Amino acid sequence: MALFKGIILKLVVTYVTIQTVSAELISWDSGCGSTKGCFPYCPKGCEYLVTWQTAGTSTTFTLQAEETDTNVYLAVGFSKDYRMGEDSVVGCIVPGTTVKNYYNEGTDTDELATPLLGLSGTSVTQTNGVITCTFTRTLNEASDDKYFDLNNDYILMLVVGEAEEEDGAYKLEEHHKIPWNSDGKVDFNSHYVVDLYKLNSPAVKLHGIMMVLAWLLLVIVGMVTARYNKDMLPEEKLFGTKVWFQVHRTAMVVACVFVVIGFIPIFVEIRGYSQIVSEESKESVKAHPVLGIVVTVLCFLNPIMALFRPGGDHKFRWIFNWAHLGVGAAAQILAIVTIFLGYVLERSMLSNKAIWMTITHLIVLAIICAALEINKWMTTRKKNQVENRNGVITDDIEMKEEKEPIQEPTKPSVLPFALLLLLGGFLIGSTLAILVIIADS
Incomplete structure (x- = not known):
């Protein structure tokens, strides 16, 4: 019974947590769809918002997501499919206030040989439960094939995970939340609003x-x-x-x-x-x-x-x-x-x-x-x-006195x-x- 109550309590806590949407901590960007490309989830105020603006050979990204934990990272991935693995990643480390390039292979996410390759204008802040990360990324760097060319289209992924400090540097640990995936591959040279991929196929x-x-x-x-x-x-x-x-x-x-x-x-x-x-x-x-x-x-x-x-x-x-x-x-x-x-x-x-x-x-x-x-x-x-009144014996003991049978209702x-x-x-x-x-x- 205690186990069953625990399951029910966990279900209720999970449901309330997921259904609770905080006040509008992340504001909608008026440039979305015109001067900027956007990947939002804003049913009742925005839970997250990714914007990009391509000019020349580089793209400026702004990532925003609700998160109260401080020992975390906010990362954007460029993927060929909807699965994590063999993806080019830019990770924003909140405690280290650093932005670096990574490559995701299976469950491991490692820094590129040159972590700051193609990155400039980086900034990571966390205010009032919202992580904001801004960086400019060159579309392509031929020196590293794990640095994906954004002249091509990719599935856009946004994820929050735990940042673990090891030997003075922070690593991107496996995320405990489902990545937000774009509904289809994104053209980063165009400015339009991309929908969230939903589990309703x-x-x-x-x-x-x-x-x-x-x-x-x-x-x-x-x-x-x-x-x-x-x-x-x-x-x-x-x-x-x-x-x-x-x-x-x-x-x-x-x-x-x-x-x-x-x-x-x-x-x-x-x-x-x-x-x-x-x-x-x-x-x-x-x-x-x-x-x-x-x-x-x-x-x-x-x-x-x-x-x-x-x-x-x-x-x-x-x-x-x-x-x-x-x-x-x-x-x-x-x-x-x-x-x-x-x-x-x-x-x-x-x-x-x-x-x-x-x-x-x-x-x-x-x-x-x-x-x-x-x-x-x-x-x-x-x-x-x-049956008892009719004298039916159920325990192999004879009754000493027989009673007049009573008809059982049919x-x-x-x-x-x-x-x-x-x-x-x-x-x-x-x-x-x-x-x-x-x-x-």
Whole structure:
């Protein structure tokens, strides 16, 4: 329980942190789109702003980003793709107030042989939680092939990371925030406004849609059916197998198929792990993909276990029943947490409506399941009372006195059927609403 509360608390802190936007610390540059090229993110005041102005053989850059930590760097990268690696970088070290050239190769970012090559007019300041870095960079320096020629177009990347002092010099450590990437390659000889690349491509949307269908609809249908329809339709069969089991098995198999369909394209799209941004804590870095992998493993573990389940009257059947329930419940809880973490990923740009719709979805589910549990308990209690009064022996001890049999009611209660119909209709409607929100993001 403490672990679950910790996960929920971390989720809330992450969400509040990401959604909180400070006052307009970074002002919009009126020259954007006319006398300057700009790469901004300004939904409610600017979180960051990159401007450039090319004249002759050089370009003057101004980088601005919100950051309260002081032992950090602000860097701009020029990349051939959306992945960090083999990129030309200019890094602005806040504690050292220095601007240098770097080359990013894999996870290592090293200074060029001549760190100040092609740089002039450098300045680094941090005031009121805003880092500002200005420098002029020549478009090309033929003496170093790791100094990219800005006469060519590149993806523009902006990132904040930790600066670590080593032997009197500062190094650019791996960043703990996702880089802000331009939506397409940038022509630095032109002055226009470049949009932010968002995680809302068709592949990303497919990932979200498949996971919502799997975990917020199909898995819930499968679990609810196994829990409540087993008693309501104990003997009814479909194709030689009990109806409740057919529905349960079909829902779970289709859910696993949807998980696979959603799992593959997201890894193809981002070519590896994603990161979840948390200004206050780095513990949640990479939480969404890691939990997603765990959930996917659990998703397939349960049907594999089911292939080896003992018979219904086997002495070890109870072990399987508890293991099946435990793995299923753990997968469902972690899946819901992972879905919420996906909602608040900074680059997803997903409307808050998805969060509130999902919360409503879960609250209604909890209320109706509570009503079904109460009805199940009352029905079982009433049935036991009738059996006891009819003289049914359950513990191999003979009753000393037989009582007149009492007919057990044969007409099933309408209430659980009505509750299940209500739940099914609501789950379908709310799931469709969430899918529409994701598709429109």
